[in-house]
Amino acid sequence: MMNKPESNFNFKAMSFMFKLRDLFMRPKDLLKEGEIKPGFRVLDYGCGPGGYLLPLVELVGNSGKIYALDIHPSAIHSVQNIMAKNKLTNVDTILSDCKTGLPDNSIDVVLLYDTFHDLNNPDQILRELHRILKQEGILSFSDHHLKEDEIISQITKRGLFKLSQKGKRIYSFKKL
Secondary structure: OOOOOHHHHHHHHHHHHHHHHHOOOOOHHHHOOOOOOOOOOOEOOOOOOOOOHHHHHHOOOOEEEEEEEEEEHHHHHHHHHHHHHHOOOOEEEEOOOOOOOOEEEEEEEEEEEHHHHHHHOHHHHHHHHHHEEEEEEEEEOOOOOOHHHHHHHHHOOOEEEEEEEEOOOOEEEEEE
C-alpha cells in the first residue's frame, strides 16, 4: 500500500516540482526508454498530476489504453482535467492505494516512477503488478531516491521480476 494521501497543499507543491522537473527531464524522453508501442495497455502506477499522460497517449496511439492510478483524489482530478481538455477517450483513472481492479495478464507495461520509495507495503504492490502484467510484460521502473543496487535487489528479491534492461534513467524488469 502507498502512504496516506498528502494534503492538498502538499500535492500542489509536489505538482509544481514535477512541472519544473519535466522542463529539464522531458517525460517523453524518459518514456522512450520504456519500449512502449502503439496498441499497448499501460498502467501509470502513482500517476500524480498526470505528467506522463500526454506523451503516453502519443506512444500507445488510438488503439492503446492507459490506466492512471493514484491514492490522491487531487491526482485523479488532475488527470481527468487533462483527459477532458484533450478529449482523451483511451484513458481511465483508478483511485486506489494498491489494488488496480484490472484483469490478470492484461497490461503490457507498468510505469512505477518515483513512487517505490514511498510505498508502505511494496511486496503487496509488486504482487498486484505481477498479477496484471502479461507474461512478457514490462515493469518500467525509476526512482531517484534509490541507488542502483537497491532498485535491482528490491524488485528482484521476491522472484516475481528479473532485470532485462538498464537505460539511462529507466530499469526494465520482465515478469517471471
